[in-house]
Amino acid sequence: MSGTPAPRPPFVVTPGPHLRTSESTAGIMWWVNAALLPTTAWGVWVFGPPALEVILGAVAGAVGAEALANRLMKQRLTVKNGSAVCTGLLLALTLPPLVPWWAALIGGVFAILFGKMIFGGLGYNLFNPAMIGRAFMMASFPVAMTIGWSIPRAWYSRLEAITTATPLGVMREHDLQAALHLIGGPEGWFRLLIGLRPGSIGEVSVVLILLGALVLLARGIIRLYAPLGVFFGLALMTSFSGAAWLHMLSGGVWLAAFFMATDYVTAPVTRPGQLVFGVLIGLLTGLIRMWGGYPEGICFAILIANAMVPALDLWFRPGRVQTAGAPS
Amino acid sequence: MSRARAWLTAALAALSLAAGTARAAEVRVLSARVVAPSELRLRFSAPLPRADAENFRLTHAQAPDIPIPVSRVRLADGNRVVLTFEQRLMPAEHYRLELADPPLAHDVRPAAWALLLSVMIAAAFINNFVFTRYLGLCIFFGVSKKRDTAIGMGIVFTLVMIFTAMVSWSLDTFVLRPLQLGFFQILVFIGVVASVVQFLDTMLRKTHPVLHRKWGIYLMLITTNCIILAVPLLNAQASNGPLDSLALAIGSGAGFALALFLMSCARERLEYARVPQPFQGLPIAFALAGLFALAFMGFSGLDFFR
Numbered sequence: 001m002s003g004t005p006a007p008r009p010p011f012v013v014t015p016g017p018h019l020r021t022s023e024s025t026a027g028i029m030w031w032v033n034a035a036l037l038p039t040t041a042w043g044v045w046v047f048g049p050p051a052l053e054v055i056l057g058a059v060a061g062a063v064g065a066e067a068l069a070n071r072l073m074k075q076r077l078t079v080k081n082g083s084a085v086c087t088g089l090l091l092a093l094t095l096p097p098l099v100p101w102w103a104a105l106i107g108g109v110f111a112i113l114f115g116k117m118i119f120g121g122l123g124y125n126l127f128n129p130a131m132i133g134r135a136f137m138m139a140s141f142p143v144a145m146t147i148g149w150s151i152p153r154a155w156y157s158r159l160e161a162i163t164t165a166t167p168l169g170v171m172r173e174h175d176l177q178a179a180l181h182l183i184g185g186p187e188g189w190f191r192l193l194i195g196l197r198p199g200s201i202g203e204v205s206v207v208l209i210l211l212g213a214l215v216l217l218a219r220g221i222i223r224l225y226a227p228l229g230v231f232f233g234l235a236l237m238t239s240f241s242g243a244a245w246l247h248m249l250s251g252g253v254w255l256a257a258f259f260m261a262t263d264y265v266t267a268p269v270t271r272p273g274q275l276v277f278g279v280l281i282g283l284l285t286g287l288i289r290m291w292g293g294y295p296e297g298i299c300f301a302i303l304i305a306n307a308m309v310p311a312l313d314l315w316f317r318p319g320r321v322q323t324a325g326a327p328s
Numbered sequence: 329m330s331r332a333r334a335w336l337t338a339a340l341a342a343l344s345l346a347a348g349t350a351r352a353a354e355v356r357v358l359s360a361r362v363v364a365p366s367e368l369r370l371r372f373s374a375p376l377p378r379a380d381a382e383n384f385r386l387t388h389a390q391a392p393d394i395p396i397p398v399s400r401v402r403l404a405d406g407n408r409v410v411l412t413f414e415q416r417l418m419p420a421e422h423y424r425l426e427l428a429d430p431p432l433a434h435d436v437r438p439a440a441w442a443l444l445l446s447v448m449i450a451a452a453f454i455n456n457f458v459f460t461r462y463l464g465l466c467i468f469f470g471v472s473k474k475r476d477t478a479i480g481m482g483i484v485f486t487l488v489m490i491f492t493a494m495v496s497w498s499l500d501t502f503v504l505r506p507l508q509l510g511f512f513q514i515l516v517f518i519g520v521v522a523s524v525v526q527f528l529d530t531m532l533r534k535t536h537p538v539l540h541r542k543w544g545i546y547l548m549l550i551t552t553n554c555i556i557l558a559v560p561l562l563n564a565q566a567s568n569g570p571l572d573s574l575a576l577a578i579g580s581g582a583g584f585a586l587a588l589f590l591m592s593c594a595r596e597r598l599e600y601a602r603v604p605q606p607f608q609g610l611p612i613a614f615a616l617a618g619l620f621a622l623a624f625m626g627f628s629g630l631d632f633f634r
Contacts, residue, residue, distance in 0.1 A: 072604075073604050114615060114618075114619070115619070117604075118603070118604070118607055118612065118615055119598065119601050119603060119612070120601045120602030120603050120604065121602065124598075124600075124601035124602060124603075126594050126597065126598075126616070126619070127619055127623070132619060132622065135622045135623070135625060135626075136622065138625070139622065139625060284626070287630075288626055288627075288630070291630055291631055291632055292626065292627070292628075292629055292630045293628050293629015293630065293631075294626070294629070297626060299626075300623060300625060300626020300627075301626065303619075303622065303623035303626065304623045304624070304626055304627075306623070307590050307594070307620055307623050308590065310590075310593035310594050310596065310597045311589070311590065311593045313597075314475075314593065
């Protein structure tokens with residue numbers, strides 16, 4: 001009898017409660033990546049190979065930095081769970097298409113190292129790593145980040161690219177009329193919907209972003225509280241400016257509302273908290289767009305709202321955890 | 329008799345009517361507002377007799393000899409006039425408008441409360457002392473470990489800031505400047521901070537021992553804070569008036585309290601994070617403050633008079 005191993009017990013005895021789910025971090029992350037694919041493909045089709053270079057650069061930077069950090073911290077390799085790919089992809093989708101690929105790569109490295117790994121990895125970061133990467137690039141490569149916009153489909157006219165300005169940038173420098181002229185008159189809302197306008201790689205097509213968001217909603221991966229809050233806040237802020245629909249349809253609002261304000265790690269836990277978080281993002285975006293120093297403010301709005309999240313989590317706790325006495 | 333009386337009343341009525349129209353014809357400026365980039369919107373109490381460009385002369389308050397050329401005059405109903413100028417006007421600045429006919433002069437500047445509010449917001453968010461000027465870091469990192477201490481510190485700090493700024497402003501305005509002792513500013517302000525803190529400490533200990541036990545510890549720390557010294561110096565440098573000084577003090581105190589509060593919430597959450605060994609403690613706090621600064625970059629360039 002000595003040669004045979006002890007038989008494995010048929011039952012695992014552990015204390016309750018017992019939760020079973022087929023969901024895993026990796027599964028969710030790869031679903032998010034898949035949901036981003038339509039708008040990514042559209043970005044590459046509209047802005048041509050320069051956009052593809054930026055995407056590959058950012059993803060390579062993010063994945064490489066995560067593998068390096070895993071090695072340095074003597075952790076298991078966490079590249080396969082898809083979160084680094086997601087960070088790199090989200091960063092690339094918020095970048096202007098004519099940014100040099102090496103700048104996107106540096107942005108991806110910074111996003112992962114200082115946005116996520118320095119806190120111990122996925123689940124501990126306070127700020128959205130992709131937005132940290134973008135803000136870092138705004139500070140480090142301000143010129144490339146301000147002039148790197150291209151006219152849609154310009155690459156296919158046998159020119160390398162035709163630089164231009166975004167609708168929001170034109171509205172800031174000139175007025176609403178000039179912005180309307182850029183998108184092709186008052187009927188331009190259709191172009192804004194399908195995504196034939198200058199803008200960041202992945203933010204231009206509202207319809208395809210919505211498609212991805214619907215997939216995530218159907219899978220139960222994201223909830224609508226934060227996105228609705230973002231739209232409400234921005235509408236409230238811009239309703240007096242006379243160009244509310246242009247504000248709602250251009251810029252990175254849709255991408256940010258569905259794919260960044262719903263991030264599990266950097267958004268509040270409870271539903272009221274998520275709603276307030278979203279409204280805060282919307283209000284700050286409108287504030288920066290209309291009175292601030294940048295034509296598009298959603299990146300900084302998300303970062304500032306992220307900074308508020310620990311406080312929001314304290315103010316809006318889940319019912320059963322609430323302790324006696326008012327939270328301060 | 330009755331006829332003479334009727335004539336008299338008629339004459340009186342005509343006289344008062346004439347006086348009334350004369351008063352109505354007297355033109356006053358009811359409101360004047362600069363709208364970016366280069367418009368001045370005016371509202372008068374009565375129609376203007378002349379509305380050509382030569383009738384208006386606008387100068388900057390600091391350059392009263394150089395008129396800003398008017399490119400277009402547009403009349404609107406309700407006695408409104410919109411002047412367009414050939415150069416940019418700054419809504420936050422102070423201009424002087426003079427009319428040739430009728431001879432009138434009017435100061436064009438934003439409301440005082442709007443200026444004070446903008447000073448306060450600028451000090452709290454746009455030029456937050458911790459996140460954009462990197463001042464006051466010793467207290468910022470020392471006290472932001474726990475939320476309760478951070479809140480206490482934030483409140484005490486703001487109060488002391490307001491107190492010292494006002495005392496320093498009066499000393500600067502009524503003693504140092506008249507005696508031309510401006511070079512003593514730093515020395516005097518340090519003395520003011522130290523004595524104000526000592527005074528508050530003693531007073532609090534005698535009158536409110538409970539409050540002193542709770543918050544007295546922070547007072548001593550504040551003595552050596554650089555923001556507390558920077559605000560009086562900035563006020564003196566910009567020759568701010570009493571209200572501006574007060575607004576700057578309130579704004580920077582509130583900005584520091586906000587920074588301290590956000591940082592303490594974040595650091596309490598970091599207690600559970602698996603921060604790599606070399607970054608534990610202060611290094612991760614510094615990195616976190618850097619990321620906060622990156623987020624606060626979003627407020628740069630904020631201008632409510634745009």
